[in-house]
Amino acid sequence: MTHQQRRSFIKMSLGTLGTLCIPMMPRSLWAAANSAEPHFYFQVYFSGGLDSTYLFDARPLALTQANVIQNYLGEDPQEWLGTNGTKCLATRLVNPLKPYRDQFSVLNGVVMATGFDGHDQNLNFLLTGDPFGGESFVPHLNRLSSVAPTPLDALIQGYYYANITNSGTTVPLTPDAAQRLTERLKKSEPLSSGSPLYNFILERMSMNAQGYGAFSNGAHAMQRSYSQAPAIAKMLMSLPQPAPVPSPAPPVAVDVSFLKTCMQLFKQGVTRSAIFIPTTNFDTHDATSARGQPSTIGQAAETLAAIFKILSETSFDDHRSFLDVTTVMAASEFGRTLRQRGVAIDATGTDHNSLTNSIIIGGKGIRGGQVFGETDQRTTGETLSKAHLRFDGQSLSMMGRPFDFATGLPRVDLPETYKPEDYLGMASVANSIYSLFGVSSAHYRKLARNGANAPLVPGLLR
C-alpha cells in the first residue's frame, strides 16, 4: 500500500491576490449537461478553533467580572433572535452579517469529538465523522449526489491538515494559477476530442482500465478524466483576464478573489464545491493572540459578510443569484474554553474545547434567520450537568446543551451521562447537508458505531 493510500494529508498554499470579473454568461455548459437544479457548496474553514463567544455565542460582561470568561471586546452583547424561537447573544462583531441574517442560520452548541481535543482530530471529525479521518463529506456532495458529478469535486485555497482519503479531485487551483493555465492553454496544441490522436490516447487508457487492480482503476480514472479534458480545457481558456489588483491591496482576510474564480468554475460545470481557508489562525492559547480576537474575529465576520454579499449580488442566471444556488457553511474545528486555569481573567488565553462548536450555514436550501442549539455556562453559579462535568471537571468550558430534535429547541434538563442522541452534533449537520444534496441516507453519519443515523437538524432545511 502506498504512502498516499495510507494517509493523505492535504496541505495547500495560499494563492496571491487577484480579482476576476464574472460576466453574465449564456446558458452554461453545466446547464446543458444537467437538467437538474444547480447546487453548489462553499465551505469556509476558520482554522485553529474560533472563539464563538466573540460572535453568536457571547456572554454578558457580568461573567467576565465574575472571572468566569475572558472578554477582550469589553462590551455587553445583544440578543440575536431567531425566527424559530431560539435566541442567542451576539457581539457587535456580527454587524457586517446583519444585512444577510435572513440568508443564514446559526447553530450553537454543536458537540464535536468529545474524546479528542486536537486540531487534526476535530477537523477530521468535522469533515469525515471520524477523528482518525476517512472520506470527507465534501466530495460526496459531488460523487454521491443525485445529479451528474462535475469533473472536480472541489477547489481549495488555504492550509489545513486532515486525513482525507477521497481528496484526489479536490484541487488547489488558485486564481493566478488558473490564469496561468488559461494562458498556456491558448498557446499550446488544442485538446481536440474526436481527433485520431485523442481517440488513440483515450483508447489506450480504456484498454488499461480493463480488469481489476489498482493500476486498472488508475487507468480508469485517467480515462474518465481525459474524456472530460477537451471541454474543461475549452472552459478554462474562456476565463477572463483578472482585473488589476486594487492598490492598496485588501487585507488577506477579506480576499475573495478565490470565491470569484469558484463561481466561474461552478457555472462552467468544472466543480461542485469549494473550500476556503482564510490565513488567520484562531488558536489563541496565549494572552497576546487572545487579546487580538476582537480584530481577528471581526475580520472573519467581515470575510463571511463579503462572501454573502458577492454571492447574493452576482447573477447565476436571469432570475437567480449565486447565493440562490450555493449552500454556504462556515465553521472552525471546535470552540474554546472560557479561560485558562489559574490565570487572571484579563491576562488569559483560551484552550481547545470540543464540547461546543458554532456553525453558520446559509444559502440554498437553508431556512435563514434561525438559531439552533445553546451552550451552558451562561450565568454565574450555574449548575452544570454531570454529563458536562464528566468531560470538564473544572468547569473551564461551555458545552452544548442537550437538544430536542422533535421541537428544534434546546432542552433544560441536565443529563447524567453523555449520549450522542441527546445533543446537537456534527453528524446531524453533515446529514442535513447530505439531505440537501440528495445524498442517499445509506451514506449518512451515525450517532454511534452501528447506531442509527444522526437526525437532521429540524427546521433548518427549506
Add this chain to the structure above:
Amino acid sequence: MLLVSASLPVSAHALEYGASSGFKGFPVIKRVLSERWLGDAMTLDLAIYLGEGGGYYSSSGLTSLLGSYEGSGGSLNSTFSNGEPNVVALVLWHVIFSELAVDLASTCTSNGKHYTRAASVPVRDSLTAALKPICNWPAASARSDETLLGLWLELMSFDAPEEEYEAWRDFFKGPAYAGATYTQVVSAMVLAAYSNPHFLLRK
C-alpha cells in the same frame, strides 16, 4: 459543446479511492525525462512549459497539481498530494507534453546538437539519432518497425509492456498519419507515448 461529465454509475471504480494507482507525480516524471533525454545529473525544467520553472516553485503553482511531495525535503512530514488522476492534471500534462513535443519536433531542422527550451544542455545524441529517420516522414524508412521501435525505446524505455508499443506503432503506421508532416507526427508520437497510463501512473 456538451460537458462530458463522468457518465459511469457510482460503481466500485468510483468508490475505491484507496485502491487506485495515482500519478507518479511531477518530480518523478521530471527526473525520468531528465535522465532519459539529457543524461545523469541534468535537469529538464518541465515547469517552463507551464509558465513557471526557472527555479520558481510554489505550492500554489500549477506543477503542484501534478502530484508532488509537500513539506521540506527529507522531512518526516512530507506527504504526497494531488496524485489522483483528475481532469485538470491531464490538461496540464497535455500542455507540458505538447510543448515538449514541439521542441523535439524541431530536431529535424537543427544541425548537430539539439536543444529544448527546458534545458541548457542538448538532448542525448541517442535521442537525436532516433528522431532523425522520422524527419523523412512519411517515407518508408521513417515508418519502419526498426525506426519506430528505436524512437519508442528512447522515449519510453521499458516503462510500458510490448502491447503498448505495438498499439502505438500500428497507430502511426496506419492511415491517420499517412500524410502528416514530420512535425505533426513527432509531436503526436511524444504525446501518445507520454499520455499512456504506464508512463504517468504508479505501479
